[in-house]
Each structure stands twice: as structure tokens, then as C-alpha cells.
Amino acid sequence: xxxxxxxxxxxxxxxxxxxxxxxxxxxxxxxxxxxxxxxxxxxxxxxxxxxxxxxxxxxxxxxxxxxxxxxxxxxxxxxxxxxxxxxxxxxxxxxxxxxxxxxxxxxxxxxxxxxxxxxxxxx
Numbered sequence: 001x002x003x004x005x006x007x008x009x010x011x012x013x014x015x016x017x018x019x020x021x022x023x024x025x026x027x028x029x030x031x032x033x034x035x036x037x038x039x040x041x042x043x044x045x046x047x048x049x050x051x052x053x054x055x056x057x058x059x060x061x062x063x064x065x066x067x068x069x070x071x072x073x074x075x076x077x078x079x080x081x082x083x084x085x086x087x088x089x090x091x092x093x094x095x096x097x098x099x100x101x102x103x104x105x106x107x108x109x110x111x112x113x114x115x116x117x118x119x120x121x122x123x
Contacts, residue, residue: 002026002112004095009117012085016121020080022095022114029076033098036069036080037107038091038119045094049080050103058103063089085121092116 008020020036035050049069051057057069068081078095096110104110 002097004097004112004114006093006095006114006117009093009119011120011122014085014087014121014123016085017081017083018085018119020082020093020095020117020119022078022080024076024078024097024112027097027112029071029097030073031099032111033100033103034069034071034078035096035098035103035105035110036078037094037096038089039094039116040091043091045107047105047107048093050098050105051078052103053101056103058105060105082119085119087121087123089119090121091119093119 003025006022033052036048039045049059051069066084071078094116095114097112098110
């Protein structure tokens with residue numbers, strides 16, 4: 001049974017930082033590209049960042065220069081380092097796994113999802 005479990009969310013002031021983690025089990029982690037998505041109330045789920053099997057990373061324009069995605073295949077874990085947080089970054093953040101060598105920015109491409117972790121940035 002595949003499981004993706006996010007952690008690290010919370011409440012932070014604008015300008016602060018958080019590090020999200022997503023621990024996986026039940027899949028061969030190194031075979032998957034991994035992505036982070038977020039969904040704010042009343043909005044569609046949107047791509048935030050992704051990292052391929054070959055450790056190539058991609059970012060949404062809204063987070064470039066502020067967020068960093070990384071992965072540790074030995075720990076079956078993907079991370080999202082978030083700096084210079086803004087109130088508009090407030091959302092539930094989800095990690096997702098895509099059995100592909102490429103990073104996709106569309107949620108429908110992803111096979112497995114975590115339950116999400118809340119990130120709230122106060123002004």
C-alpha cells in the first residue's frame with residue numbers, strides 16, 4: 001500500500017520560513033518524479049514545485065527564488081524548503097508521486113497523493 005505523509009506545516013509570519021517533508025512508503029521512490037501542489041480555499045489545486053528522477057527541479061513562477069525542492073532517495077523523502085513566505089502562500093500543501101521520468105505540472109498526471117499539510121502565513 002502506497003503512502004505519502006506530509007509534515008512540517010504550521011503558522012508562520014510573513015517573511016518566515018518552513019520546511020515541508022513528505023515521507024513515502026510502498027513504492028520504489030527513486031522511480032518516481034515528485035511534486036508539491038497547494039490548494040487555497042476556493043481555488044484550484046496548483047503546481048508549486050517538482051523534482052524528477054534525475055534531480056531536475058521545476059518551480060511555479062510564483063515561488064521561484066523562494067522555494068527549493070529536494071529529495072533524499074535513501075530516506076524515500078521529498079522536501080520543500082520555503083523562505084520569504086507571503087500571506088498568499090497560505091494553502092494546504094500536498095506532495096504527489098508520478099511514475100514518470102519527467103516532472104509534470106498538472107495534478108491529473110500524478111498517481112499518488114498525500115493527505116496534505118496546512119501552511120498559514122500571517123501578515
